[in-house]
Amino acid sequence: MTTQQIADELNKNGWYQKKDGSTIQAFQIHGRTRNYANIFDRDGSTVSLIGQSITKVKVTTTEKPKETKQAPRPTSTNTKTSFDPISNADTTILILGTIPGDKSLELGEYYGHSRNKFWKIISTITNNDLPLTYSDKKGLLIKSKIGIWDVAHKANRKGSLDSAIEDEEPNDLDNFIARHKNLKVIGFNGTKSQALFDKYFDRKSDLKYISLPSTSPANTGIDFDNICKQWRQILNK
Numbered sequence: 001m002t003t004q005q006i007a008d009e010l011n012k013n014g015w016y017q018k019k020d021g022s023t024i025q026a027f028q029i030h031g032r033t034r035n036y037a038n039i040f041d042r043d044g045s046t047v048s049l050i051g052q053s054i055t056k057v058k059v060t061t062t063e064k065p066k067e068t069k070q071a072p073r074p075t076s077t078n079t080k081t082s083f084d085p086i087s088n089a090d091t092t093i094l095i096l097g098t099i100p101g102d103k104s105l106e107l108g109e110y111y112g113h114s115r116n117k118f119w120k121i122i123s124t125i126t127n128n129d130l131p132l133t134y135s136d137k138k139g140l141l142i143k144s145k146i147g148i149w150d151v152a153h154k155a156n157r158k159g160s161l162d163s164a165i166e167d168e169e170p171n172d173l174d175n176f177i178a179r180h181k182n183l184k185v186i187g188f189n190g191t192k193s194q195a196l197f198d199k200y201f202d203r204k205s206d207l208k209y210i211s212l213p214s215t216s217p218a219n220t221g222i223d224f225d226n227i228c229k230q231w232r233q234i235l236n237k
Contacts, residue, residue, distance in 0.1 A: 087147030101160035190214030
């Protein structure tokens with residue numbers, strides 16, 4: 001079956017419900033089956049049980065459990081949604097976070113918390129003055145051929161800590177990578193963004209992937225000089 005067919009069957013029969021009450025998407029099936037390589041064969045958008053042909057993997061109505069009416073689940077007030085990416089056709093480096101923190105969402109700006117070190121790091125490693133306005137910050141990224149986005153399109157999270165992220169839905173990073181022909185490097189801003197990426201996506205052999213220390217205010221275990229030293233790796237394409 002295709003991942004879309006599986007998602008449609010689950011949604012139609014109510015065999016699984018997400019905490020926020022939203023429908024199951026095909027890419028979520030693809031991501032989940034990736035975690036069980038000993039059970040499922042994956043071929044593009046098709047999924048089959050190991051040892052069985054795709055035509056044998058069918059959802060039959062005889063196995064359908066008794067239907068029970070359930071009230072729709074309200075959307076969680078802790079549901080957070082990511083911003084659009086900042087990039088252009090010349091982007092060679094993509095920095096991936098998890099999902100914007102509460103202060104960033106309040107301001108409508110990437111890395112909006114005053115103690116987040118992201119913008120200071122980027123200006124330092126590219127030998128530029130620290131931009132004062134958000135427009136200038138975005139301009140610095142474009143000039144430096146650096147793009148930014150988040151792995152999660154939407155997730156439930158109370159507060160701003162990455163450790164609190166639940167029920168995430170990924171952004172379409174495969175499409176982003178395919179459209180940005182000059183992309184050479186993907187940097188993960190913290191271990192959680194890397195873990196989420198590897199949960200949902202396969203790494204491309206022609207791209208360089210770099211794990212970076214988080215710029216979050218919660219990361220107090222590394223001094224600024226050392227964090228910049230590690231972040232300079234993204235410039236070595």
